[in-house]
Amino acid sequence: MDQGRISAGQLTLLVMSFTIGSWIVLPTGLQSGQNIWLIILFGLGGGMFFACLGLLLYRRFPGKNLFEIHELVFGPVIGKFFSLLYLWFFLQTGGGTLGVFVTMLKSTVFTATPDLALLVPWVIIVIYGCRRGIEVIARSNQPLILATVGLILISILLVLNIFEADNLLPFLDKPFSRIAWDALGVAVFPFGQGVIFMMILPRVNRQQKVAGAVFGGLIGAGLVLMIIQSLAVGVLGKVAEVLVFPTYEFYRIIDIAQVLTRLELIPLLNFLTMGFIKIMLCLYALAFGTAQLFNLRTYRPLAIPIGVLLLVVARRIFPSVSEHMRYFEEVQPYYGLFFCLVLPLITLGTALLRGRARREMAP
Amino acid sequence: MFKFLWRKLRLAHLRKKNPLPRMYRELSPDLEVNLTAIRRELGASPDLIIRRITVGSAPATTGALLYIDGLIDQQIVHRDIISPLLNGEKGRKGQDSKGLLEYLVRQVLSVGAVKKEPKFEPVVQALLEGKTVLFLDGQAEALLLATEGWEKRAINEPDAERIILGPHEGFTENIRINTALLRRKITNPGLHFEEMKLGRRTRTTVAIAYLKGIVNEKLVAEVRSRLKRVNIDLVLDANYLNEFISDAPFSIFPTVGFTERPDVTAAKLLEGRVAIFVDGTPVVSTVPVLLVESFQSPDDYNFPYYYATFIRWFRYISFVLAVLAPALFVALGSYHQELIPTPLLITIKSATEGTPFPLVVEMVMMGAVFEIIREAGVRLARPVGQTISIVGALVVGEAAVTAGLVGAPTIIVIAITAIATFVVPDLLGPGIILRLFFTILAGVFGAYGILIGLLFILLHLTSLRSFGVPYLSPLVPLSPGDLKDVLIRAPIWAMRTRPRLIGWSQPERQPFGFGSSGTEEGEEGEAEDGG
Structure with a gap:
């Protein structure tokens, strides 16, 4: 198995990249219009709550990843069943990201390119990175997230002349149920998907810093997303609600002295690099988890077949953008809650009960 | 796959331990036996000179001086060995043959380093290294x-x-001169x-x-053990060893550095x-x-630091240009014309109007022509x-x-x-290969191909290590303190x-502040650092 270690700082950056991931171009909760930043804030709160759950569980079993915890709590058979459920979740997360990725490229730049021509090279480098281990993933993430955050901060300067603060008003004009529902959607995706880090936490070299690193990453990602979405709404106004890729579209409007134009490469670059890290982490968790499930000596050979599986899932999972949007609007909140709230709660509850039972039996 | 291949190769290489030294033969007391043995070992090479001499008068001892012509300094042999042996020897009387060698070493021969050797093979080896026997x-x-x-x-x-x-001095082919050049730079017993x-x-x-005291002893041990494992029959250049001791032998990036300059x-x-x-x-x-x-x-x-910083950034930019310029041009020109400002696009289009090949073919072709010209220029007389x-x-x-x-x-x-x-000569090889790689990727996938290539190179570079130190x-x-010599x-x-x-x-190079001179500037400097 992979023996690589990452630092707490690298974990923070990984959480950031993973959370920014595909959401940066295909945000959910757009119906809430100018309240999007508030929704991200609420979503961040929800995400932090999910992270608390995960970290509580991790604190009971320090140094164990999610699958090991399952086996410790439920025993080998039921534990493996729970782990299998999560394997599906990782597969769906990674495949979904890859799907968004193709959708995005096909509907913006590569309108005539076949899916496979885009997917195959991408999956090849993802497999290559995955086989190099978590250390390499964490390290290569550093310059990518720095570049992304840097580009987004520069974007603030770029849109100064077309940004209209009035677009961010009126405040809270939508019914509260609408906002709550959208916030739930955001809490589950992207923040809740961070449950995948339960597979990686034991690899951090200074364990006492784990919690801080995770929260730092979530908050950092929340801030970045808030900035970029507010910019999109501020520039596009009401139009943002009907566009599929508002963060992509607003860069097209930027025009500074006819020199800095056509800057849509910036969001594309951000999305591709962050999505790259997200897909690679998903593949890593998948391959690593599968190897653990079957007590294999190494996960590396698994990266290739599972990578191909990811490719297949990505092609099948979202036949079109509109179905994708509908999925995020209507299904994802329930579905995601099951994995980032219900299952961890069951595990935590069982662990507590069994722990108490053991303590009562011991003396 | 390469990793697998490499592991197999490396294992095969490791299994063959260095062969044990052969059992050395003893020298014979008989002069003729020794000479015949040497002649048999070296064959009829004309550069082996055997100079027979007679030492002393009563009792006279016959002997022979052997050396390889061209490897020895004639003057030393004549002045310091042959001449004292033949002339200064007359006065000796009644020396037993046992103490003779000791006597010659102590009182007659005026060469610097002298060694007694009872075995045959080291004698032959010494002869081949330019010693006189x-x-x-x-x-x-x-x-x-x-x-x-x-x-x-x-x-x-x-x-x-x-x-x-x-x-402006550089190393030469002689290792003794090279080590001396280094000693001239570092006058420190720790070297x-x-x-x-x-x-x-x-x-x-x-x-x-x-440098003892500064170097990490583990690093020295690692270098030593990697070198000891090298089992090759010829070493003609540093690269013969570099390819053995390199961490990533299949990588296009050099994981062993090289220089010809003592100051570096x-x-x-x-x-x-x-250094090796x-x-x-x-x-x-x-x-x-x-x-x-x-x-x-x-x-x-x-040069002054501001100028050096400026030039260094140009070096970074040059390397990026050298690797990516053709690829970017191909990607923009054949896939993303909309990203080029219209007037520029028109100029480019009118210039490439009527050319028979796609941009990527043109680029690869002209790149190849350039490489041929460069290679010919290097090989030919100046x-x-x-x-x-x-x-x-x-x-x-x-x-x-x-x-x-x-x-x-x-x-x-x-x-x-x-x-x-040519701005970054150390990365000439990687630069050329990467350029071709990116140009072809750009020709196939456009900017998307370039991004894929960049991510691949990033993954590759982050996975590289050189003697345990991450290559990037x-x-x-990130170690922010070290960016002082990078950014x-x-x-x-x-x-x-x-x-x-x-x-x-031994992290500290110099004391904080401007030293202990106690001048006003020094105090100012220290105050700044404290705050």
Whole structure:
């Protein structure tokens, strides 16, 4: 198995990249219009709550990843069943990201390119990175997230002349149920998907810093997303609600002295690099988890077949953008809650009960 | 797959331990037996000189001096060995044959290093290294006299690493001169050399150099053990060993550094690195090496820091240009025309109007032509080389455009790229290969291909290590303190620490502030640092 270690700082950056991931171009909760930043804030709160759950569980079993915890709590058979459920979740997360990725490229730049021509090279480098281990993933993430955050901060300067603060008003004009529902959607995706880090936490070299690193990453990602979405709404106004890729579209409007134009490469670059890290982490968790499930000596050979599986899932999972949007609007909140709230709660509850039972039996 | 192949190769290589030294034969007390044995060992080589002599008068002892012509200094042999043996010997009386060798060493022979050797094989080896061997009849020991002296190249400035200001000397082919050049730079008892013979047949002298107290002892042990494992029959250049001891032998990036300059070697040793000298080559390897070192030139430290920083950034930009310019041009020109401002697009389009090949084919073709011209220019005699470059660059380029085979913008891009490649000579090889790789990717996938290539290279670079140190450090993983010599070239007085991952056993280079002189400036400096 992979023996690589990452630092707490690298974990923070990984959480950031993973959370920014595909959401940066295909945000959910757009119906809430100018309240999007508030929704991200609420979503961040929800995400932090999910992270608390995960970290509580991790604190009971320090140094164990999610699958090991399952086996410790439920025993080998039921534990493996729970782990299998999560394997599906990782597969769906990674495949979904890859799907968004193709959708995005096909509907913006590569309108005539076949899916496979885009997917195959991408999956090849993802497999290559995955086989190099978590250390390499964490390290290569550093310059990518720095570049992304840097580009987004520069974007603030770029849109100064077309940004209209009035677009961010009126405040809270939508019914509260609408906002709550959208916030739930955001809490589950992207923040809740961070449950995948339960597979990686034991690899951090200074364990006492784990919690801080995770929260730092979530908050950092929340801030970045808030900035970029507010910019999109501020520039596009009401139009943002009907566009599929508002963060992509607003860069097209930027025009500074006819020199800095056509800057849509910036969001594309951000999305591709962050999505790259997200897909690679998903593949890593998948391959690593599968190897653990079957007590294999190494996960590396698994990266290739599972990578191909990811490719297949990505092609099948979202036949079109509109179905994708509908999925995020209507299904994802329930579905995601099951994995980032219900299952961890069951595990935590069982662990507590069994722990108490053991303590009562011991003396 | 490469990793697998490599592991197999490496295992096969490791399994073969160095063969144990052969059982050495003893020398015979009989002079003729020894001489016959030597003649049999060396064959009828005409450069083996056997000079028979008679030592002393009563009792007279016959003997023979052996040396290889050309490897010895004639003057030393004549003045310090033959002449005292024949003349100064008359006065000796009643010496028993047993003490004779000892007497010769102590009172007669005036050469510096003398060694007694009772075994046969070391004698032959010494002969081949340029020592003079003295056999005496009745003695089962030979005297090995240090008389090495052969034609050497003068100390020149290395062609591959030219600088404007600063020391202009470079290493030569002689390892002893090279170690001396280094000693002249670092007059410190901590400078240690460890010598070993590598190459089963060439028996080449290889020396590890390091600064005790600064270097990490584990690093020295690692270098030593990797070198000991090398089991090759010839070592002609540093690269023969580099490919053995490199961490990533299949990578296009060098994970062992090399230089021909004593000042560079001294600077690297003072950062806690280890240098490997190989006899017979002016190239000295230094480990561990980082990617950023390829962008550092000795001139950076000989010029004021602001100018050095400025130039260093141009070096980074040049390398990016050298690798990516053709690819970007191909991607923009054939896939993303909409990203080019319209007037520029029209100019480019009108220039490439009517050319028969796609941009990527043009680019690869002209790139190949350029590589051919470059290679021919390197191999040919210098005056002809210049002719080649003029014919190649001017005539071929101009003619290709005029004939309408290739667009003029392509030639411009190739020319810029070609010049930019030479700005970072250490990465010439990787640069050329990466350029081809990116150009083809851009031709197939456009900008998306370039991004894929960049991510692939990023993953590859982050997975590389050189003797345990991440290749991309201090950038990834980030050690902010070390960026003082990467993003900028900080003033020398501000570079207070050695690189974190390499020289951390003795991190401080200089005291904080401006030293203990107690001048006003010094106090100001210290106050600044405190605040």
